[in-house]
Amino acid sequence: MKYAKSVALVAGSVAALGAAAPAFAVTAPTAPRISLTGGVNELTSTAPQIPDRLVNPLVDAVGETAEAVHEDGTVSRSADVVTGAADSAAPLLGGLPLGG
DSSP states (O other): OHHHHHHHHHHHHHHHHHHHSOOOOOOOOOOOOOSHHHHHHHHHHHSOOOOHHHHHHHHHHHHHHHHHHHHHTHHHHHHHHHHHHHHHSOOEETTEEOOO
16 A cells, blocks of 8 residues: 555656646757758858869760760660560569469
8 A cells, every 4th residue: 555655646746747847849950941942052052162173074074974875875785685684574473473
């Protein structure tokens, strides 16, 4: 009987303290920008500015590489191989062969 009274006293004290204590609100950070334009503006305003003399050679090299791969036909050959493999594969349902 003594134990039950002690538990009731502690539970009542905790409830009374919880009701009497002021509520503290946590200050939430500002909401993230949802739009694409807002996000890009946020990134460009905080990113360091890279000089054109460093960026232009890199952009040119990437463009030349993409053009060479396109002219070589590597992309279309790879797509043909993948399509052929997908056509020859057995139909699956959830990763299991359907049979038949």
